[in-house]
Each structure stands twice: as structure tokens, then as C-alpha cells.
Amino acid sequence: MFTICKSAIESSKSRLNTACYHVLKQQTLTIKVRSKTPLLPSLLNSLCHSWAPKLACVTLTVVFTGAGAVLLSGCERLSTASIQPSKDNDASHITATSQTRVVDANLPMPTQTLNCSDIDSQQVITVKGHLKLAKGCDLTGKGVRFNLDSTNTSFDCNGAVLSALEGDQDNKSAITIAPKTDQAIGNIAVANCHVSGYGHALHIRQKTNPNVRYAKGFIDPDANRALAPHDIRIVNLSSTNSGNSGIFVGDHVHHVSFDKLTIMRSGTVGLYLEFGSQYNTVQNSVFADNGYRSFKPNREAIAVDSSSFNTIKDNQFIHNGAGAVFLYRNCFEHANDASQSNHFKRTESAANNIISGNTFRDEPVGVWVASRQSRNLKGFECGAYPLAETMLASYYIDSAKNNIIKDNTFINIDNGIIVEDDGTQIIDNDFRQIRGTPYQVGSEIRQKYADKVSGLSPDIKGTLIEGNKL
Secondary structure, eight states, rough: HHHHHHHHHHTTTOOOOEEEEEEEEETTEEEOOTOOOOOOHHHHIIIIITTTTTTTOEEEEEEEEEEOOETTTTOOOGGGOOOOOOSSTTSOOOOOOOOSOOOOOOOOSSSEOOOOOOTTOOOOOOSSSSSOOOOEEEEEEEOOEEOOOOOSEEEEEEOEEEEOOOOOOSSSSEEEESSSSSSSOEEEEEEEEESSSSSEEEEEOOSSSSHHHTTTOOHHHHHHHHHHHHOEEEEEEEESSSOOOOOEEOOOOOEEEOOOOOSSSSSSEEEEEEEEEEEEEEOOOEEESOEEETTEEEEEEEESOBBBOOEEESSSEOOOOEEEEEOOOOOOOOOOOOTTTTTTOOOOSSSSSSEEEEEESOSSSEEEETTTTTTGGGGOOOOOOOEOSEEESSEEOOOSSSEEEEEEEESSSSEEEEEOOOOOOEEOOEEEEOOSSEEEEEHHHHHHHGGSSSSSSOOOOOOOOEEEOO
């Protein structure tokens, strides 16, 4: 892998006549460039856009004489649009955009300020009232966790970094919002937290696992939503290198506002909207390099799983594993295993969501409506909505209806929008810089097998396409 990355540099040298490289220890490449060398777009695109989708390679540091540096961990793709030449030195260096550690999140006045010196390693802290960490607090490597379990609470990390202990990152959440009893909690806020590692940076959930409620016959969606956390604000939270999804919004949670997130390198999905969740907003955020497991692209930035009436707007999606935003209905996976915590038949569609004003860059797929419709789910042991079964494949009816995709920009994308269910609106999007297909409507699998299910049309109906720039 390293040799190929090295070869990529060498192949670029003919175009970068003032660049030279040398190899440092621990598989790190440092590219040294003389000032006023206009090489960044060609160098970074050659190294990372061409090679990173196929291979895991090294950490790449680009250093400019008399200037700063940018770190590309794992040879990530970086598009030319994110490379900004210095005003005072032409293209001689770049500036790496970093998240502001602290913003004014309009939180209540803190009722308690906590010093990091008073916090023990692996301590679990339950937030009461309105807690704020002291300025300069650093919880790196301590594996500290915070729980919010009551109405009218807030937690301001005040820019603190939280990171997990070695080997303890896949099964614990840095911040959990969940009630103490089977009653709803609300009016909760979390801000200015920067998390590295852990299973999830943030987990919002009910007290009781879905499989317990399902076993008791407590399955009505509205009744479940009545017990779920709601009216929550998450502002200026970052998650890096989570073992699982960066943020997990549990079943039937509703009215959560996410603003100014930075979600990078999640082990699976960047942000997961679980079944029955509704009226959540994700805005002004960045999702990059999520969904790579053992360097293989396997998941998307945002999963909308039987979740509805959500708004995803004004975000940036960059080089995520399987794509950016996928809408689908889980087929009741592992239906015969009631011990699975999410063992609960989905009855609602991933419907009536709005995806607007976003920029999708360097993605295999921008937005995929009914992303499970044509997928072979043979090994998923599904228990609902069967469509067709063959010796080697199992297909199930997906549901993601009446979604709106508008005013988005697609740059260097293989497939801008894929639509495999009814009622999608594709309006006023900009596909002029797309690499591949702007949009495609239709499902080969549904077309082939629809006659096996009563009332299922083989054609995708009600798609509105207008005002797009091609």
C-alpha cells in the first residue's frame, strides 16, 4: 500500500517540478514545497482523489516553506474547492479549516462549574441543572462519560476534548441523553463538546430497549414517541474516530436540533436516525470520511432509517464511505433473534424528509431514496416486507416516500440522486460539477418482481424533476 502511495507522488512530480519528497519513519510522507509553488490542486487530487478510494495508505503531511501545514490522515481525499490560496502568498500555502472550540449556544446560566482536576478517570457524571466545564478543561484519554437524564438540563463542555481509554471505544458513549424511568424528558441542550473515540460521541435514547417494548406488545409509534426524549439542542459538537456511529438518535426520539456538527471518521454511520424518530434538524454541519470499516467503504454519512419529517440542510458532505444521505426502511433484520436490542418491526416509511442547501463532494452517492430496495439482503435474516427470494439473493420492499431534495450542489459525485420509491421531488439542484450521473429514477429489482406483491407498482411513481442545473 505504501509503495503505491509513493508511486502516486512520483507520477505527479512531472507536473510538480519544484516538489520533492522523502519518507519518514512510521509510514509518514512529508511533501516539502518551496513557496509560491502552484501545486496543491494537482498534488492533492493526484494523491488522494485517485488513490484513497481504492486503498488505505499513509498519513500525508504537506508542508510549505514559511507557512503552515495540513494533515490528511489516511490519505483522505481533499477536493480542490476546499484549498484556499493565501491572499498574501498566492498558492504557496493552505489553511486547514478547523471547528471553533467554543460558540455562544444560548444556553441557560450555569448552576455548576466543574474543574477537570475534580474528575477521575472513567468517572460517569450525571448532569444536574446546568453544568459547565471550566475553561481549559482537557479530558483526553480519561474515558469520562456524561449522562443527562432529566428535563430542563444543559451541559456545556466549554471546548473540552473528551477521548476514550485505549481499547474502550466501541461500547460506551461519551454523552448519553436518556431518562431514568420510562417517561419522556425534554428541554435539554449540549454544546461545545469535542469527542474522540468512544462507541458514540452522543447517544439519545429511551430508558428501555426497543426489543423489551416490542416483546410486551408496546408497538404503537405515537405511544412510543410519547416516552422518548424530545426538544433537544446539540450545538458545536464534534466526533472523530468513533467505534460505531458518531451520533445515534434512538427510536422515536423527536424534535432534536443539530447545529454546527463536525463528524469525521466514524466507524459506521456518521449520524443515525433510528426508526420512528421525527422532526429532527441537521444543519450547518460537516460530515467527512465516515463509514469506513477496516478502510473499506461500508456506510453513509447520515442514515434515515424509517425516520420522517426531518430536515437536513446547509451541510457539507465529503468523501464518506458508501455515500452521503441514505433513506430506507429496515427490513426487520434478525427477526428471529429477540435478544437484539433493536428487535422491533418497522412500520413507518422514511418519508416526508427535506434535504436542501447541502453540498455533496467526492461521494459515490449523494442521496439515495429507498437505498435498500435493490440490495441483496440475504444475510440480514429479515422478517418483514418480502419481495423475492432466489438461491443467492433476498429482496425486500423498501419504503421512503414523498421526500424533497432541493437546492443542493453536487461536486465530483458518481451518482447524484438515486430514487427507488414514490413521490420524490428533485428541484433546483446544481449538477454542473458532477462527475457521473445527476439522477436516476427506477428500480430494476422492483420492476422485475413487483408482480409477486399485491398493490406494488413496478414503476416509481410521482417523481417531480424541475429547475435543476445540468
